[in-house]
Amino acid sequence: MKSVDDRLNHLPLFREYPLLRDHLPHVSLATLPTPVEKLEAIGQEIGLNNLYIKRDDLSGTIYGGNKVRILEFLLGNIIHHSDTKEIITIGFAGSNHALATALYANQLGMRCTSMLMQQANAHYVRRNLLASHYFNANLRFYKNPPMLALGVLGLLLKSKLRQGTFPKLIPAGGTCPLGIMGCVNAALELKDQINAGLLPEPDLIYVTLGSMGTAAGLIVGIKAAGLKTRVVAVRVIEEKMAHPGRMLRYCKQTAAQLHKFDPTFPPLAITAADLIIRNEYMGAGYAQFTAQAVRAADFMREKTGITMNGTYTAKTFSALLDDANNNRLIGKSILFWNTYNSRSLSGFTDNVDYQQLPPAFHRYFETDVQPLDNGNDR
Ligand SMILES: *Cc1c(COP(=O)(O)O)cnc(C)c1O
Secondary structure (H helix, E strand, C coil), X not given: CCCHXXXXXXXXXXXXXXXXXXXXXXXXXXXCCCCEEXXXXXXXXXXXXXXXXXXXXXXXXXXXXXXXXXXXXXXXXXXXXXXXXEEEEEEECCXXXXXXXXXXXXXXXXXXXXXXXXXXCCHHHHHHHHHHHHCCCEEEEECCHXXXXXXXXXXXXXXXXXXXXXXEEECHHHCCHHHHHHHHHHHHHHHHHHHCCCCCCCCEEEEEXXXXXXXXXXXXXXXXXXXXXXXXXXXXXXXXXXXXXXXXXXXXXXXHHHHHHXXXXXXXXXXXXXXXXXXXXXCCCCCCCCHHHHHHHHHHHHXXXXXXXXXXXXXXXXXXXXXHHXXXXXXXXXXXECCCCCCCCHHXXXXXXXXXXXXXXXXXXXXXXXXXXXXXXX
């Protein structure tokens, strides 16, 4: 068996910038590097000779997706700096982040309280709630952000009074400089794969823009690695929750901390010109599927068997297809960053009846899913 130290050596971020190890406690959760594959059939059909996919859907053996990389740093930090076993995180009812946090916290002997807000119904929402329950999440439902904020405050105070300590709060999507470092590492991992000849240096990476951490980390890591690649971030949430100004701050803060912890990490000048944000593919709002995204997901599934998510990756892939159809990608090398878990959760969810969930969540099982949810991501 590999020792923890051996595995740390395998993170390109620590290999390239060894001093970071002293500042960034880290716990190995992910199976890295994630594969890169050529999307031959899809590329042929849409006229791209160099279309690739980064299989972050396979980043974990029981649960993958982009959040695993982020949690390695956030949970590593919590384990190292405190002995609390209580974690709080927030998101929407179907949050992949909340599920990933509950699942990996549980694996590490901690318990997650997931404070979740109302969202449009979909099959994946049901599945994520059942799986979160299976992995011992304490689920709480809120109608809107102010109610959620009050709930978080109340819970923090209650825990402090009862146990003398505050639970550790992980922000929505794990998005904060420390979590983002997991995605800086992902960009360096990509550089290794380019060097190994697994794919040409991409002109563009298409990635979903939710709480913005993943895209921010890729931008910082790509700059640090000296790649020419540009990140096309496809927004799937309202601008007030994913603001470009805040994204730029995340990039700058993350890069500055990395440089501070290891001065050989290059000082990076990141500006608004480094952000490409596409706003046309969200549709009516967060988690509201679009017909275009559902078609894109079905296309991917037919050609590769890979499942996309109507809230996130399907919208991003629809942007890529649209750009290809409009001849914007001719001759370019394109990488689709696949952020959605593709490991089956049925072994966990099959054993949970929704009646075991707090009553506020029963609505997702007792009302229909949205009409555009065709059940292909069940
Ligand atoms: C959370 C999530 C994203 C967005 O990542 P951010 O770092 O929040 O921008 C994209 N795709 C999937 C499937 C996600 O769960």
